[in-house]
Amino acid sequence: MNTLRHLLIALVALVLVAALAFLYDKTQAVDLRERNDIAALLDTLREIDGRWDIDILRERTELDPNQLAAPNRTATARKALAGLSAAQQRSGSAALSEGLGELGKAILEKADLVEKFKSESAGAKTALHAVISGAAALGAQAGEPGKGNARQKEVQQALSQLVAAAQQHYWLGKAAAPLGLETAAGEVRELATGISKGARDQASAIDGAIHLLLRHKAVEQELFTKVSSLSSGPRLDKMTFSFNRELEATLQVKELFRVYLLAYAAALLIGVGYLGVRLKAANESLERRVVERTRELSEALRHLKESEAQLIQSEKMSSLGQMVAGVAHEINTPLAYVKNSLGTVSERLTQITAAIEHCEKLLELLRAGNVDSDALNRQFAQTSALLAQLKQQRVLTELGNLVKDGLYGTGEMAEIVGNLKDFSRLDRSKVTSFNLNDGLTSSLGLARHMLKSVKVTRQFGEIPPITCAPSQINQVFLNLITNAAQALGPTDGEITLTTLSDNGGVAVEITDNGKGIPPEVLPKIFDPFFTTKEIGKGTGLGLSISFKIVEQHGGRIKVASEPGKGTRFTVWLPLKPAAEAELAA
Ligand SMILES: Nc1ncnc2c1ncn2[C@@H]1O[C@H](COP(=O)(O)OP(=O)(O)OP(=O)(O)O)[C@@H](O)[C@H]1O
Numbered sequence: 178m179n180t181l182r183h184l185l186i187a188l189v190a191l192v193l194v195a196a197l198a199f200l201y202d203k204t205q206a207v208d209l210r211e212r213n214d215i216a217a218l219l220d221t222l223r224e225i226d227g228r229w230d231i232d233i234l235r236e237r238t239e240l241d242p243n244q245l246a247a248p249n250r251t252a253t254a255r256k257a258l259a260g261l262s263a264a265q266q267r268s269g270s271a272a273l274s275e276g277l278g279e280l281g282k283a284i285l286e287k288a289d290l291v292e293k294f295k296s297e298s299a300g301a302k303t304a305l306h307a308v309i310s311g312a313a314a315l316g317a318q319a320g321e322p323g324k325g326n327a328r329q330k331e332v333q334q335a336l337s338q339l340v341a342a343a344q345q346h347y348w349l350g351k352a353a354a355p356l357g358l359e360t361a362a363g364e365v366r367e368l369a370t371g372i373s374k375g376a377r378d379q380a381s382a383i384d385g386a387i388h389l390l391l392r393h394k395a396v397e398q399e400l401f402t403k404v405s406s407l408s409s410g411p412r413l414d415k416m417t418f419s420f421n422r423e424l425e426a427t428l429q430v431k432e433l434f435r436v437y438l439l440a441y442a443a444a445l446l447i448g449v450g451y452l453g454v455r456l457k458a459a460n461e462s463l464e465r466r467v468v469e470r471t472r473e474l475s476e477a478l479r480h481l482k483e484s485e486a487q488l489i490q491s492e493k494m495s496s497l498g499q500m501v502a503g504v505a506h507e508i509n510t511p512l513a514y515v516k517n518s519l520g521t522v523s524e525r526l527t528q529i530t531a532a533i534e535h536c537e538k539l540l541e542l543l544r545a546g547n548v549d550s551d552a553l554n555r556q557f558a559q560t561s562a563l564l565a566q567l568k569q570q571r572v573l574t575e576l577g578n579l580v581k582d583g584l585y586g587t588g589e590m591a592e593i594v595g596n597l598k599d600f601s602r603l604d605r606s607k608v609t610s611f612n613l614n615d616g617l618t619s620s621l622g623l624a625r626h627m628l629k630s631v632k633v634t635r636q637f638g639e640i641p642p643i644t645c646a647p648s649q650i651n652q653v654f655l656n657l658i659t660n661a662a663q664a665l666g667p668t669d670g671e672i673t674l675t676t677l678s679d680n681g682g683v684a685v686e687i688t689d690n691g692k693g694i695p696p697e698v699l700p701k702i703f704d705p706f707f708t709t710k711e712i713g714k715g716t717g718l719g720l721s722i723s724f725k726i727v728e729q730h731g732g733r734i735k736v737a738s739e740p741g742k743g744t745r746f747t748v749w750l751p752l753k754p755a756a757e758a759e760l761a762a
């Protein structure tokens with residue numbers, strides 16, 4: 178459910194960001210440099226188109242064949258067209274793509290026509306000049322008209338008419354009636370025949386030039402008509418107009434998207450602000466909850482620590498409970514013979530008291546002086562008999578022995594009580610310097626009733642005292658000794674206790690030759706409440722508490738066991754626990 182929610186939130190965030198990116202992209206500035214380049218290329222084409230018109234007019238109006246020829250603008254036009262086509266592909270402009278093909282065709286056609294026109298016009302000009310210069314040369318051959326020669330005058334007149342007709346044809350073209358020019362040429366030819374052979378040749382050269390003039394002029398006129406009908410100019414204007422319209426529309430759309438972006442960003446900002454406020458509130462509530470939980474947890478930890486201490490204490494008390502039966506039994510034996518001894522002492526005391534009374538009576542009779550000797554003898558005999566009996570029965574020696582026994586018995590009891598006292602010291606927080614050999618001895622003393630038929634071997638080494646809580650460490654030893662004793666068979670049970678200095682601490686090994694622990698059980702033995710003992714016999718807390726105690730002392734507890742052969746527990750404790758304060762806690 179939570180994952181679905183997270184997925185949904187991620188999706189919404191993604192959509193919002195995508196929308197933002199889309200709007201941002203839509204508002205990206207138009208590449209004005211590109212647009213300017215396109216506009217400049219269109220202007221160049223328009224200028225070339227205009228210049229072509231001027232070139233044509235110039236060609237038509239100027240007669241000087243030596244004038245500077247108008248440059249060929251075709252290459253520039255082609256370059257501009259190629260630039261436009263590349264720009265169209267880059268910008269994807271619809272306005273350009275629509276008419277660019279047609280425009281290119283019209284421009285290139287015009288370029289071709291203009292160049293042809295220029296060449297035809299040049300041809301016509303050269304032919305006109307040839308007619309004029311030919312006419313001048315023929316006139317010179319015919320001679321000056323002013324000397325009364327009518328034929329010469331006629332020739333000069335015909336030549337003037339011819340030049341005028343040629344010029345008229347050059348300027349007006351077909352409208353100038355070509356027949357006029359040909360008639361004038363025919364007249365000149367005829368007159369020249371009569372002058373000389375040179376004049377005749379000159380006339381035929383003039384004829385050739387006229388012929389050329391007529392041809393060039395006809396083609397030129399045709400080209401001019403074609404050029405005039407070309408549509409490159411209007412096309413260019415139309416394209417420039419649509420291009421500008423397109424640019425304007427694009428800018429308008431961008432502007433619109435800019436407004437959308439602004440509105441969207443504002444909405445997003447408000448949303449984010451709202452989320453921020455909610456997040457802050459949630460954060461504050463979270464912090465409050467964390468503080469609350471921390472408080473609850475510390476409270477729980479305190480309870481746990483208390484319960485743990487109580488558990489250790491109650492386990493100790495439970496071990497103690499088990500001990501009590503044994504201890505009672507232990508005390509019972511010395512108590513019994515102290516009681517017997519005292520009973521016997523009491524019996525013997527009756528005999529002694531009777532003997533003493535007889536002695537006192539005998540003494541009284543002797544002190545009185547005038548006593549009946551029979552009575553004295555009787556008393557003496559009785560007292561002697563009693564004393565002899567006491568002597569014979571070695572009552573005093575016996576009493577001495579009984580008192581000794583009684584004292585031994587009470588000593589035994591005092592020792593047991595002392596061990597019990599040592600063990601059950603409730604001042605568990607008391608951390609002090611303690612020799613583990615003493616701890617083992619005291620624990621063994623308490624477990625004595627379980628170890629009656631067990632061979633206990635002490636291999637105590639020279640070990641330094643360690644800083645620890647002795648009552649807790651004793652509890653660990655008693656647990657381990659009890660477990661060892663409980664694992665032993667009915668006969669040949671052996672427990673070996675070894676102590677040695679080891680690795681900056683003290684190691685205590687408690688080894689038994691009992692039934693051992695199966696491998697599948699071994700990993701669980703330190704778990705709280707794990708027991709293989711019958712219900713009511715074991716709580717399963719002994720080892721888990723021992724583990725905890727050793728851990729708190731900064732030590733380690735290890736076990737090695739072989740089923741059927743025995744078990745060895747090794748407790749290692751440092752000379753001084755790192756966290757002494759924890760022990761005192
Ligand atoms: N020396 C040992 N030999 C064989 N088994 C052992 C020995 N020490 C412990 N165990 C196994 O580990 C189990 C857990 O021991 P632990 O001292 O924690 O509990 P317990 O002895 O069963 O009960 P409790 O100690 O409360 O009387 C025991 O039930 C026993 O199966």
Ligand SMILES: [Mg+2]
Pocket residue numbers: 656659660715719720
């Ligand atoms: Mg146990």
